Amino acid sequence: MHMRLHKEPTASPRMRLIMIVCLLPLVLITIGGLVLLWPDGPGQDLPGGGPMTNTAPDVSHAEARVTAVDASSCESDEPDPMLEADCVEFTAEVDGQEGSLYVTPDAIMSGVGVGDTLKVLDFTKSADHAEMGTDYVFIDYDRDVPILALAIIYGLVVLAVAGFRGLRALTGLGFAGVVLLVFMIPAILDSKPPILVAMVAASAIMVIALYLAHGVSTRTTTALFGTVAGIIITGLLGAWMTSWANLGIAYTEEGFLLTGTTNVSMADMIVCAILITGLGVLNDVTITQASAVWELATVAPELKSRQLFARAMRIGRDHIASTVYTITFAYVGSALATLIIISAHDQSFFETLTLGEMSIEVVSILVCSIGLVIAIPLTTGLGVLVVRSGLRRPSHNDETAPTPQ
Structure with missing residues (x-):
C-alpha cells in the first residue's frame, strides 16, 4: 500500500520576519525589566535592612539524631498525647553533644523514635537555656534524603521517557528555579513592584524554558506568543x-x-501567585495547540484555514476540559484539610468558599482557567496563520518528509 507523506509546513519568509520583529521587543523588554528591577543586594530584605530571622539571639537551627526515648514516667499504656509530651523524655545528639529534647505532641503521635533525624532549635548557648528546661526543641523531621532521592527518580524517569528533550526540559526547569530564587523573590523583598517583577520573571522563564525544551522554531515562537497573551x-x-x-x-x-515586616502589598502578592501558577499550565496548553496545528497541516495540507482551525480546536477543547480539572484538583488537594474542616461547620459550603483564604483559592482557580481557555484559541489561530503562510499545494513527488520537530 502506497502512503504519500508530506513535508512539514514552514512559515513564509515574510511571516518569519514578522515573528522576529514581534519577538525582539519582548526579549528586549524582558532584559530591560531584569536590569531595572534587579534587587539591590544583601541587607535589603526588610525595610530597615538585614535579613529576617525567626530565632532569638544565640539560638540556632541544627540537625539532631534521637539517641534515647524514655517513657517509664508515663502512668498509662495509652496516654493522651498532650500528657505524653510531658512524661516521655527524649535524648538527642547534635554535633557529638547529647542533650534533652522536647518533642511536640503531634510529633509524638507520628512516632518519633531512636535513630530518627530531626530539625531542632539549639538552646544550649542561649541565655534562657536554664529557663527552657531543655537543650533542643523539635521543629520537624529531616527530609533532605527522601526528597532528594525522589527528585533524582523524577529526573531519571523524565530522561528515560523523553530522552534529550527531557534533559532540555529539566534544564529549563532549573533556569526557572534560578529566576524565582535569585530575581523574583529578592526583588519583591526589595520593595520592587511585585506585579511587574512577576511579569518580567514569567517572561524570562517563558522565553528560555520554551526554546530550551522545544527548540528554536516558528512552532515554539507561536506557543510563546500564545503564552504571553494568556499571561x-x-x-x-x-x-x-x-x-x-x-x-x-x-x-x-x-x-x-x-x-507586618515588609512593604509588600498582599493584593499584589495574590496577583503574583496567580501569574506564576498560570505560567506552567499555559506553557502546556499553548505548545500542545501549536503542535496540533503543525501536525494537522503536515498530514492534511489541503485543509483550508477554517477547517484547520476547527480540527485543531477539537483537540483544544479536550485539552481545556482535562487541564481545568488539573488546576481545580491541584488546588483541592492542597486545601483538602481546610475543606474537611469547612464541611463540619454549621455554614453553607458556598458561603464558606467566599470567605478568607478559600476565596483567594477560588479566584485563583477561575482566573487561571479563564486565561488558559482564552489562550487556546488565540494560539490555534496564530498557528493557523503561520502554517498557512508557507503551505503550498502538495505535488505527487512529495513522498518523503523530515521528522517533525
Whole structure:
C-alpha cells in the first residue's frame, strides 16, 4: 500500500520576519525589566535592612539524631498525647553533644523514635537555656534524603521517557528555579513592584524554558506568543478581581508575617501567585495547540484555514476540559484539610468558599482557567496563520518528509 507523506509546513519568509520583529521587543523588554528591577543586594530584605530571622539571639537551627526515648514516667499504656509530651523524655545528639529534647505532641503521635533525624532549635548557648528546661526543641523531621532521592527518580524517569528533550526540559526547569530564587523573590523583598517583577520573571522563564525544551522554531515562537497573551489576560483579570473582591487581606500566618515586616502589598502578592501558577499550565496548553496545528497541516495540507482551525480546536477543547480539572484538583488537594474542616461547620459550603483564604483559592482557580481557555484559541489561530503562510499545494513527488520537530 502506497502512503504519500508530506513535508512539514514552514512559515513564509515574510511571516518569519514578522515573528522576529514581534519577538525582539519582548526579549528586549524582558532584559530591560531584569536590569531595572534587579534587587539591590544583601541587607535589603526588610525595610530597615538585614535579613529576617525567626530565632532569638544565640539560638540556632541544627540537625539532631534521637539517641534515647524514655517513657517509664508515663502512668498509662495509652496516654493522651498532650500528657505524653510531658512524661516521655527524649535524648538527642547534635554535633557529638547529647542533650534533652522536647518533642511536640503531634510529633509524638507520628512516632518519633531512636535513630530518627530531626530539625531542632539549639538552646544550649542561649541565655534562657536554664529557663527552657531543655537543650533542643523539635521543629520537624529531616527530609533532605527522601526528597532528594525522589527528585533524582523524577529526573531519571523524565530522561528515560523523553530522552534529550527531557534533559532540555529539566534544564529549563532549573533556569526557572534560578529566576524565582535569585530575581523574583529578592526583588519583591526589595520593595520592587511585585506585579511587574512577576511579569518580567514569567517572561524570562517563558522565553528560555520554551526554546530550551522545544527548540528554536516558528512552532515554539507561536506557543510563546500564545503564552504571553494568556499571561497578560491572567494578570489583568487577576488584578481586577483581587481589587473588586477585596482580597488584599492577610488571612494566613505567612500573610501576616509578610505584611507586618515588609512593604509588600498582599493584593499584589495574590496577583503574583496567580501569574506564576498560570505560567506552567499555559506553557502546556499553548505548545500542545501549536503542535496540533503543525501536525494537522503536515498530514492534511489541503485543509483550508477554517477547517484547520476547527480540527485543531477539537483537540483544544479536550485539552481545556482535562487541564481545568488539573488546576481545580491541584488546588483541592492542597486545601483538602481546610475543606474537611469547612464541611463540619454549621455554614453553607458556598458561603464558606467566599470567605478568607478559600476565596483567594477560588479566584485563583477561575482566573487561571479563564486565561488558559482564552489562550487556546488565540494560539490555534496564530498557528493557523503561520502554517498557512508557507503551505503550498502538495505535488505527487512529495513522498518523503523530515521528522517533525
